[in-house]
Amino acid sequence: MKLIIGLASMALTLAVSSIAFAQSSDTKYCNALSASYDKYVESSGGRGGKQAPMVTVETAKSKCQSDPASAIPVLEGVLKDNKLSLPSRN
DSSP states (O other), X not given: OHHHHHHHHHXXXXXXXXXXXXXXXXXXXXXXXHHHIIIIIITTTOSSSOOOOHHHHHHHHHTTTTXXXXXXXXXXXXXXXXXXXXXXXX
């Protein structure tokens, strides 16, 4: 019984670690998207593509730490609309 509890505890620890790693990876990617937006889109006033409303982009940028999964598609979209390459996702 102690062996089963020990193995279950180890499995749970590994699962939580994997989730935390994935979140930090998404957070890093989201921050890279945000930096690309700031550098290429915001500073130039757009590059002739469609520009998302500022509120939408600013909201997405603010969610990079707390909810990167919802922020990433918004930031990717605005970068693609402005014909910019997306940063590496590693």
